[in-house]
Amino acid sequence: MSFKIAIDGPAGAGKSTIARKAAGQLSFLYVDTGAMYRAIALGLLERGTDLQDSDALLRALEEITVTIGYDSTGGQQVFLNGENVSSRIREEKVGNMASASSALPQVREKLTALQRGLAQKENVLMDGRDIGTVILPDAQLKIFLTADAAVRAKRRYLELTAKGVESSLEKIEREILERDERDRNRPVAPLRQAKDAVLLDTSDMTIEEVTEKIVELARERMGEEKR
Ligand code: DC
Numbered sequence: 015m016s017f018k019i020a021i022d023g024p025a026g027a028g029k030s031t032i033a034r035k036a037a038g039q040l041s042f043l044y045v046d047t048g049a050m051y052r053a054i055a056l057g058l059l060e061r062g063t064d065l066q067d068s069d070a071l072l073r074a075l076e077e078i079t080v081t082i083g084y085d086s087t088g089g090q091q092v093f094l095n096g097e098n099v100s101s102r103i104r105e106e107k108v109g110n111m112a113s114a115s116s117a118l119p120q121v122r123e124k125l126t127a128l129q130r131g132l133a134q135k136e137n138v139l140m141d142g143r144d145i146g147t148v149i150l151p152d153a154q155l156k157i158f159l160t161a162d163a164a165v166r167a168k169r170r171y172l173e174l175t176a177k178g179v180e181s182s183l184e185k186i187e188r189e190i191l192e193r194d195e196r197d198r199n200r201p202v203a204p205l206r207q208a209k210d211a212v213l214l215d216t217s218d219m220t221i222e223e224v225t226e227k228i229v230e231l232a233r234e235r236m237g238e239e240k241r
Contacts, residue, residue: 020145023159026166036228037139047142049092052103055112117200146208156211
């Protein structure tokens with residue numbers, strides 16, 4: 015049986031960076047499920063789909079195909095109808111649309127089978143919002159990563175500034191709080207800590223410290239499984 019690690023938490027807690035590093039150190043397949051929701055969101059934005067119009071939404075979802083692949087360094091690449099959209103999905107407008115569209119059951123259904131299928135074949139580290147609670151409830155290690163909203167906003171701001179993108183700290187913090195609110199309060203697959211998840215607050219931890227902690231926990235659990 016493959017070993018599964020589920021990492022969930024709010025936007026900006028450092029999930030993707032940490033998850034990618036930890037998966038690399040453990041030689042696990044890394045699956046960034048947020049990227050899949052973002053790819054669908056981009057497809058919906060391109061089509062100008064009104065999320066309130068359920069017929070239009072279903073038509074759009076029938077036309078949208080999301081697949082993933084890996085580059086030579088193990089980095090996940092996401093494809094929207096065959097086009098590599100890995101960079102385009104990082105825009106703020108796509109993230110905001112992903113937060114809104116991922117609340118819809120039709121959108122979640124489309125990705126559930128794809129995500130579960132990936133975890134069957136090999137050892138996997140998957141990150142998202144509902145991995146420990148809905149997608150992989152039998153994961154051998156579940157982590158809930160969080161950090162203060164102000165810390166998360168600052169990290170995002172520095173990331174954007176480093177990329178040369180102009181932004182405002184207040185606006186980013188407001189958007190992060192709005193997104194948290196939506197992700198936590200949606201009726202379908204809301205963001206919450208699984209009962210058996212380890213809580214890691216990364217506000218005062220470096221990326222290296224968090225990665226090390228996760229790798230250590232994973233090695234411990236894998237050792238216990240073998241015994
Ligand atoms: O982690 P991220 O910012 O790339 O995710 C984008 C959006 O997708 C986020 O607002 C919530 C949603 N999402 C989700 O609902 N379930 C997941 N497993 C992953 C992401």
